[in-house]
Structure formats: structure tokens, C-alpha cells
Amino acid sequence: MIGNFIGVVFDGVAYGSLLFIISIGLSVTMGLMNFVNLAHGAFAMLGGYACVVAMSRMGVPFLATLPLAFVVSAAVGAVLERLLYRRLYKATHLDQVLFSIGLVFIAIAAATYAFGPQQQPVQLPPFLRGQVHVLGMDLGAYRLFLIAVVIGVTLALTWLIERTRFGAQIRASVDNQQAAAGLGVNVDRVFSLTFALGSGLAGLGGGLGIDVLGLEPTFPLKYMVYFLLVVAVGGAGTITGPLIAALILGVFDVAGKYYVPQVGSFIIYVMMIVMLLLFPRGLVGRRT
Amino acid sequence: MSVVLRTQGLSKAFGGFKANADVSIAFESGARHAIIGPNGAGKTTLVNLLTGALLPTSGQVFLGEENVSTMPQHKRVKRGMTRTFQINTLFPGLTALESVALACCERDGQGGVWWRTVAAAKTQIDEARAILAQLQLGADADIETRNLPYGKQRLLEIALALATQPRVLLLDEPAAGIPSGESAALFEVIAALPRTVSIVFIEHDMNLVFRFAERITVMVGGTVLVEGPPAAIAEDPRVREVYLGEAEHG
Amino acid sequence: MSHPARGPARSVGDPTSEAARSVTGLTTQRWSRYEIVFWLLPVVAFFVFPKYLTLGSQILITGLFALSLDLILGYARILSLGQAAFFGVGAYTAGLMAKYGWTEPLSGLVAAAAVATLVGWITSFLVVRGQDLTRLMVTLGIGLMLYEAANQATSITGGVDGLSGVEMGKLFGVFGFGMDGKTAYVYSLCILFVVFCFLRLVVRSPFGLSLRGIREGERRMPAIGASVPRKLIAVYTMGACVAGIAGALLAQTTQFVGIDTLGFPRSAELMIMLVLGGTGYLYGALIGAALFMIMQDYLSNLNPVYWQFWLGLLLVMIVMFARGGVMGGLITLRQRFGKRLP
Numbered sequence: 114m115i116g117n118f119i120g121v122v123f124d125g126v127a128y129g130s131l132l133f134i135i136s137i138g139l140s141v142t143m144g145l146m147n148f149v150n151l152a153h154g155a156f157a158m159l160g161g162y163a164c165v166v167a168m169s170r171m172g173v174p175f176l177a178t179l180p181l182a183f184v185v186s187a188a189v190g191a192v193l194e195r196l197l198y199r200r201l202y203k204a205t206h207l208d209q210v211l212f213s214i215g216l217v218f219i220a221i222a223a224a225t226y227a228f229g230p231q232q233q234p235v236q237l238p239p240f241l242r243g244q245v246h247v248l249g250m251d252l253g254a255y256r257l258f259l260i261a262v263v264i265g266v267t268l269a270l271t272w273l274i275e276r277t278r279f280g281a282q283i284r285a286s287v288d289n290q291q292a293a294a295g296l297g298v299n300v301d302r303v304f305s306l307t308f309a310l311g312s313g314l315a316g317l318g319g320g321l322g323i324d325v326l327g328l329e330p331t332f333p334l335k336y337m338v339y340f341l342l343v344v345a346v347g348g349a350g351t352i353t354g355p356l357i358a359a360l361i362l363g364v365f366d367v368a369g370k371y372y373v374p375q376v377g378s379f380i381i382y383v384m385m386i387v388m389l390l391l392f393p394r395g396l397v398g399r400r401t
Numbered sequence: 402m403s404v405v406l407r408t409q410g411l412s413k414a415f416g417g418f419k420a421n422a423d424v425s426i427a428f429e430s431g432a433r434h435a436i437i438g439p440n441g442a443g444k445t446t447l448v449n450l451l452t453g454a455l456l457p458t459s460g461q462v463f464l465g466e467e468n469v470s471t472m473p474q475h476k477r478v479k480r481g482m483t484r485t486f487q488i489n490t491l492f493p494g495l496t497a498l499e500s501v502a503l504a505c506c507e508r509d510g511q512g513g514v515w516w517r518t519v520a521a522a523k524t525q526i527d528e529a530r531a532i533l534a535q536l537q538l539g540a541d542a543d544i545e546t547r548n549l550p551y552g553k554q555r556l557l558e559i560a561l562a563l564a565t566q567p568r569v570l571l572l573d574e575p576a577a578g579i580p581s582g583e584s585a586a587l588f589e590v591i592a593a594l595p596r597t598v599s600i601v602f603i604e605h606d607m608n609l610v611f612r613f614a615e616r617i618t619v620m621v622g623g624t625v626l627v628e629g630p631p632a633a634i635a636e637d638p639r640v641r642e643v644y645l646g647e648a649e650h651g
Numbered sequence: 652m653s654h655p656a657r658g659p660a661r662s663v664g665d666p667t668s669e670a671a672r673s674v675t676g677l678t679t680q681r682w683s684r685y686e687i688v689f690w691l692l693p694v695v696a697f698f699v700f701p702k703y704l705t706l707g708s709q710i711l712i713t714g715l716f717a718l719s720l721d722l723i724l725g726y727a728r729i730l731s732l733g734q735a736a737f738f739g740v741g742a743y744t745a746g747l748m749a750k751y752g753w754t755e756p757l758s759g760l761v762a763a764a765a766v767a768t769l770v771g772w773i774t775s776f777l778v779v780r781g782q783d784l785t786r787l788m789v790t791l792g793i794g795l796m797l798y799e800a801a802n803q804a805t806s807i808t809g810g811v812d813g814l815s816g817v818e819m820g821k822l823f824g825v826f827g828f829g830m831d832g833k834t835a836y837v838y839s840l841c842i843l844f845v846v847f848c849f850l851r852l853v854v855r856s857p858f859g860l861s862l863r864g865i866r867e868g869e870r871r872m873p874a875i876g877a878s879v880p881r882k883l884i885a886v887y888t889m890g891a892c893v894a895g896i897a898g899a900l901l902a903q904t905t906q907f908v909g910i911d912t913l914g915f916p917r918s919a920e921l922m923i924m925l926v927l928g929g930t931g932y933l934y935g936a937l938i939g940a941a942l943f944m945i946m947q948d949y950l951s952n953l954n955p956v957y958w959q960f961w962l963g964l965l966l967v968m969i970v971m972f973a974r975g976g977v978m979g980g981l982i983t984l985r986q987r988f989g990k991r992l993p
Contacts, residue, residue, distance in 0.1 A: 452874070453873075454873075473873070473878075474873035474874065475873040475874075475876050475879075478874065478875065478876035479876050483874065483875075483876075486871075486874075490868060490870050490871045491868055491871060492863075492867035492868040492871065493868070494866075494867045495867055499860060499863075500864075503857075503860050503861060503864050503875070504875040504876075506857040506860070506861070507876045507877045508875070511857045512858065512877055512882070513857075513858055513885070514856055514857045514858055515853045515856045515857075516852065516856065517852075517856055518852070519860050520855075522857055525857075561871070561874075564875065565875055
């Protein structure tokens with residue numbers, strides 16, 4: 114029983130970590146540019162398909178495709194930011210929502226056209242398949258790998274934000290754009306780089322998640338709620354908030370589907386509504 | 402003289418920063434009371450606390466005999482306390498007439514009426530026109546707020562406040578951004594208001610303050626430094642010290 | 652995080668109040684000649700396109716649905732991605748009532764509206780709290796919850812297969828819902844018109860003015876003594892009622908309720924229609940719905956993937972270049988050439 118429970122929690126943590134790594138970009142974008150980007154999942158999907166193309170058409174081993182996913186999504190993110198997103202920073206939230214929904218539709222159509230509507234398979238390297246015996250329990254090797262990668266990325270990200278000059282610029286711009294600009298921070302450049310970074314991380318998450326979340330053209334729509342949820346409940350503009358929210362969400366979703374399958378997703382939505390009521394500005398809410 | 406609005410030990414802290422610390426002021430009925438002080442003294446915070454835009458960390462606000470410390474903003478307006486904003490907080494897409502008529506309808510509890518057109522609310526529309534005329538905005542009634550020049554927008558700010566028929570009117574830098582020639586005219590309009598309306602205003606222009614205020618409270622660093630009639634304040638050495646630097650920057 | 656104070660930016664479909672000036676300078680009740688012409692169109696269509704009446708009913712119903720979103724989004728700026736929830740609730744209520752014996756259409760409609768209104772009222776308390784993102788999430792969440800619930804409760808709703816066996820009795824005991832779609836069309840048109848008249852009055856009322864006040868300057872509303880949450884609750888509930896009526900109409904005229912009535916894509920499409928036509932005019936919702944449905948009928952039969960792609964592209968284009976939608980464009984035209992028009 115307990116073994117099962119720990120297994121469920123472990124799965125939930127892995128799932129949550131994946132959600133976190135995809136959503137963290139959205140959190141920073143929303144906190145930094147106050148831009149409601151419903152199309153964030155499309156960048157994750159892009160990363161996933163980049164992995165698939167590299168694996169199937171170019172024979173690249175799975176692990177090596179992951180950095181590629183990051184780079185491809187970051188590059189596309191940078192281009193789109195400069196060409197399109199930038200013009201809508203001052204627009205109303207309605208405009209931003211509509212614009213990003215439009216992008217989602219375009220992305221889904223393009224993916225369906227290029228790859229077909231079916232799920233994409235992924236060839237995991239042998240040492241990541243199966244189970245690993247840890248502390249008297251059998252845990253999925255791939256999920257362990259996932260958690261390890263996300264921990265690594267989170268540490269790197271935290272180091273970036275807290276210890277580097279660029280990170281200080283991001284924090285300053287999130288806190289007070291005008292003041293930061295007044296101090297000589299090139300806010301435009303911070304936006305571009307941050308958006309690219311966030312999209313890249315999403316792409317990485319998309320590649321990592323092919324096995325766990327699946328990959329097919331409706332991915333951005335299917336998981337859109339989850340990403341938004343993580344950011345809304347966790348608090349836009351922070352790292353710890355979405356991390357906590359993602360882990361909670363992951364654990365409850367997996368546990369819910371395991372223990373009470375008829376009710377399944379219902380729990381998540383109820384929880385989300387409850388948490389939004391209790392913390393309208395997010396768990397680690399930032400005061401405006 | 403009766404006290405129409407007062408605070409008791411009012412404090413507001415944002416984390417470690419004390420915007421208002423233990424502020425106790427009493428505003429008398431029919432007052433022409435100015436609150437002055439350097440930037441960051443907590444004047445706007447005080448107005449926000451008085452009107453309910455912010456809730457205090459501690460302390461109380463009394464409107465008349467009633468403790469309104471935690472009452473929501475719109476209820477305080479219904480009880481007679483209205484404010485204007487330092488930065489124009491208007492309805493850009495509504496015309497001047499629509500804006501003031503809206504305020505009149507809300508005041509009369511007509512804001513929930515959905516079964517008649519606004520045009521049928523003749524009383525409120527006539528009253529709105531009268532208020533606009535009082536503030537020299539009569540000719541601009543059908544112009545959208547966003548198309549009004551800045552000075553007229555400031556006047557509309559006040560018109561909206563007047564429409565609520567306040568007992569206490571809190572004006573947050575009413576002449577902000579207006580050239581000194583026009584600001585005196587604006588204050589003439591304010592001074593012409595009847596004594597049934599008690600006026601509290603924040604202002605930086607000392608000429609205007611000393612011309613129109615009958616009582617002055619000086620705030621520095623979130624607390625009240627000194628309070629008294631204009632003559633006493635002008636001579637107070639502490640006030641001079643606070644403002645010596647200010648005078649040079651104007 | 653602090654941003655330079657921005658009032659409501661000129662958004663997609665931001666209407667100028669110019670469109671309805673009158674002698675008093677405030678909005679009037681009189682129907683303009685354009686409006687009369689507009690409402691004659693569906694009447695004429697009834698006689699001119701007898702083979703397209705089913706599509707016609709769909710357009711009318713979708714137009715009504717779009718009106719519900721225009722009310723809350725165009726007039727009060729409530730960002731909602733969950734209007735389909737009330738549409739679905741109305742549809743299922745009407746459908747279930749008919750399926751289990753109560754086949755009188757009008758009373759079924761009223762009952763469905765009542766249920767949708769109740770659900771709307773209950774959920775409104777969740778929606779008035781928080782900012783745009785929270786509202787989006789909450790409305791989205793409610794929609795998804797109801798979808799899941801309908802999905803699971805297959806014994807009641809038929810799940811993914813939908814609710815069939817919805818048999819409608821005769822309207823006024825005389826007009827049966829036949830295959831020609833005539834009764835359905837006229838029924839839908841009449842209900843649409845009645846509700847439209849009601850909404851037209853509401854937006855011109857002091858309440859409607861206060862909604863525009865919320866849209867134009869939410870911060871100032873409490874400062875003039877208005878309780879914003881109370882008004883939002885009222886308008887959101889109203890919107891739910893209208894959406895419920897639209898859903899019920901769909902169930903009654905098509906004699907079927909699909910689970911997609913509750914789905915997110917329907918809410919998203921609704922927003923697109925509204926943006927296409929222009930928010931905040933009421934007529935924009937109707938025009939947008941008509942345009943969208945006609946385009947969809949024509950294009951998605953060609954290739955659904957292409958349809959989705961062009962839809963997405965259209966949306967991006969509208970937001971970047973054609974703010975104001977069709978109504979916005981018409982009004983700009985009228986302002987430019989106003990002197991030449993009668």
C-alpha cells in the first residue's frame with residue numbers, strides 16, 4: 114500500500130517537474146511583460162517535434178536531441194518575440210489572448226499537416242528504460258532522469274537569476290520596468306532573451322515529455338490549462354511559486370487518476386478554483 | 402465646530418516600510434484644510450486609507466460618528482466622503498456628460514436600473530449638466546473624455562466627485578500638471594463651493610495653499626509634523642527646514 | 652511589478668460612443684434605418700433561401716450565443732473562456748426535459764434559461780474576484796469541469812455520444828418541428844429578436860452605462876459609489892441566461908445535444924466571432940457569428956486542417972491590424988464619408 118502511495122507521489126513529482134520546466138518560461142514572461150500567452154504550449158510542442166525529427170530523420174540519439182529542442186524553440190521564440198509579440202506588450206489582455214489563440218491554431222494546423230494527427234513515439238536509450246531500485250523501491254528510470262534534469266535546470270536557473278548580472282536585470286525589470294530602464298537596463302534586450310530562454314525551456318520540456326505527456330498536434334490545447342494553472346496558482350514572475358504549484362498539481366493529478374479514476378481531472382479543476390480564490394495573486398504572489 | 406472626519410493612530414505598513422505611522426488628524430466641518438509635505442510623506446496613502454482604497458495596518462477612521470476603518474470604498478462614498486485622484490482616473494470613452502450622469506445615477510441608486518434608457522433619467526442628466534456648467538465644462542458635455550485637454554480633464558475629475566454630493570471632499574493635488582495661471586482659476590472654483598462641503602486637499606504649490614487653506618497639516622515621513630493655521634505654519638522653523646530644499650526646486 | 656499607468660488601451664473592437672448619439676447627447680431608443688434593414692435580412696432570407704434554413708437557424712442561435720459574450724466581454728470586459736458552460740447547461744436541460752416527457756418548447760426554454768441563470772449566478776462569485784488571468788483560469792476551469800462531469804455522467808448525458816431522443820412537441824400546439832426547418836428558423840429568429848430587444852434596452856440603461864463605466868475606468872467606479880463586484884455578478888448572470896437560452900434553442904431545433912456544446916473550442920470560437928464582428932456593439936456579435944458560420948460551412952468542408960490554419964491566421968491579423976472588427980470598420984467608414992451618406 115505504502116509502496117504504491119510512494120510510487121504515486123513519485124510519479125506525481127516527475128509529472129509536476131515536467132509541467133514546471135515547461136511553465137517556468139510562461140511565468141517569467143507573464144511576470145516580466147504582463148503578457149497572457151496561451152500559445153506557450155506550442156513552443157513545448159515544437160521542441161518535442163524537433164526531437165522526433167532529429168531522431169527519426171537524422172538518427173540522433175534521444176539524449177542528444179534534447180539540447181537541440183532547447184535551441185530550436187529558443188530561436189523560434191526569439192524571432193516571434195521580435196516580430197510579433199513585441200508589438201502587443203501594451204495591448205489589452207483580450208488582444209493578447211486572441212493573438213495567442215490564433216498562434217495556437219496555426220501551430221496545431223501546421224503540426225497536423227507536417228506530422229499527422231497521431232501520437233509520436235520515442236525511442237528511449239536502454240539505460241533509461243525500466244526500473245531502478247532505490248531505497249527498497251522500484252522507481253521508473255526515466256522518471257528519475259526527469260526529476261534529475263529538472264532539479265539541474267532549476268538550480269541553473271536560480272543561479273542565473275540570483276547570481277548573474279543578467280539575472281539582476283531580469284529581476285529589476287520584473288519589479289519596475291521604468292526604473293530599470295532609467296538605470297540603463299536594456300529592457301528590450303532583457304525581454305527578448307528572457308522570452309527566448311522561456312521558450313527554449315518549454316521546448317526542452319516538450320522533448321523530455323514525449324514519453325510522459327505524449328506528443329501530438331493538439332498538445333498546446335490539451336495542456337494549456339495546466340500551464341496557465343501552474344502560473345496562475347503559483348504566481349507569475351516567480352520561480353518558487355510555479356514550482357510548488359506544479360508539484361502539487363502533478364501529485365494531485367496522478368493521485369486523483371489513480372485512486373478515484375471516475376473523478377480524475379475534476380479534482381484538479383476544483384483545486385485550481387479553490388486555490389485561486391484563496392490566493393488571487395498566486396501562492397507566491399507579488400504585490401503590484 | 403464639529404468634527405466631520407478624523408483618524409486615530411492610523412498606520413499603514415508595506416512590509417518593512419511605514420507609509421503612515423500613527424496619524425491622528427481631525428477635520429472640522431466646513432474646513433478648507435490642506436495637507437502638505439515633501440514627496441513620499443505619505444499624503445496620498447493617507448487619502449487612500451481615509452477613502453478605503455487601502456486598509457490600515459492599525460488605527461481607525463471615523464466619518465462623523467461612524468467607524469468606517471474597514472468599510473469598502475463605495476460605501477464610504479455613499480456616506481458622503483469622496484476623493485479625486487492625483488492622476489486622472491476618468492472614463493476615457495465616455496463623454497463628460499455621460500461620466501457625470503453616471504455618477505449622479507449611481508448616487509441616486511439608479512445604477513441598477515436596466516429597464517429604462519439613460520435618456521429617460523432626466524433629473525440626473527439635468528443635474529449633470531448643471532455640475533458641468535458650474536465647472537465651466539458646459540460646452541464640452543458631448544466630448545469624449547479622452548479628447549478633452551488636460552486642464553478640462555482635471556475639472557472633470559472634480560465634477561465627478563461633486564456629483565456624489567459629498568459632505569467631505571478629498572482632493573489629491575487637484576492642480577497637478579496645470580500651469581499656475583490656470584490653477585488659481587481651478588482653486589477659485591473649489592473655494593466657491595458651499596460650506597456644507599468640507600474640503601481637504603493635498604497640494605504642492607505653496608501659493609495656492611496659503612491662499613485657500615484655513616488650516617494646514619504638515620506630514621513628513623509618514624507622520625504628522627505639525628498642524629495649525631497658515632500663519633503659524635509659515636513661521637514654524639521645523640516646517641521651514643523641511644521646505645528649504647523644496648523651495649529651490651519649486 | 653509596476654507598469655506605467657495605462658487606461659483601457661484601444662483594443663480590438665473598442666467602440667466609439669459616436670455610434671449612438673442623439674439630441675440629448677446620450678443614447679437613444681429609436682431604431683436607426685440601418686437596424687431596420689438589418690432585421691429585415693433574416694426575414695427575407697427565409698423566403699429566398701428555403702434550402703438553407705437549417706444553417707440559418709444555426710447562425711441565429713450562434714448569434715444569440717455571441718450576444719451573451721458581447722454583453723460580458725464587450726460591455727463589462729470580463730475575460731471569459733467558459734461561456735460554453737452555460738450554453739451546454741441550457742442545451743442539456745432543454746434536451747433532458749424533452750427526452751423525459753416534457754416536450755412543450757417554450758416552457759422548456761424558460762426552464763433551461765432558469766437553470767443556466769442559476770449556474771451563472773453561483774459561478775459569478777468566483778469570477779468577480781481577481782484579475783484578468785484569474786478570471787480566464789476560473790472561467791476556463793468551470794467550463795472544463797462541466798465538460799468532465801458531462802463526460803463521466805454518460806447515463807444522463809450520453810457522454811461523448813451525446814444526448815439523443817430529444818423529441819419536441821408542437822410550438823403553440825400548431826407548428827411542428829419538421830425536416831424543412833421552417834418552424835425551427837422562425838422560432839429561433841423570434842427568440843433572438845426578443846432577447847436582442849431586451850439586451851438593447853439594457854445597454855442603453857443606467858446599468859448599461861455603469862457597465863461601460865467599468866470597462867472604461869474600473870478604478871473610478873467605487874470612487875463614485877458603485878460596487879463593481881455586484882454589477883459584474885449581475886451582468887455575468889445575465890450573460891449566462893442568454894447563453895443558456897441559445898443552448899436550449901440548439902437542443903430543441905436539432906433534437907440532439909452533443910458534448911461539444913460544453914467544450915473549450917466552442918468558447919474559443921465564440922471569442923473569435925465576437926472579435927471578427929467587433930465587441931461592444933451587439934450587432935458586432937451577430938455579424939461576426941454570421942460571417943464565421945458561413946465561412947466555416949464553406950471552408951471546413953474543404954479541409955478542416957486548412958480551416959484551422961486560416962482561422963488562426965485571421966485572428967492574428969485582426970489583432971494586429973483590424974482592431975474593431977467589422978463594426979469598427981463600418982463606423983470608421985461612416986465617419987470618413989459621413990457627409991455623403993443619407
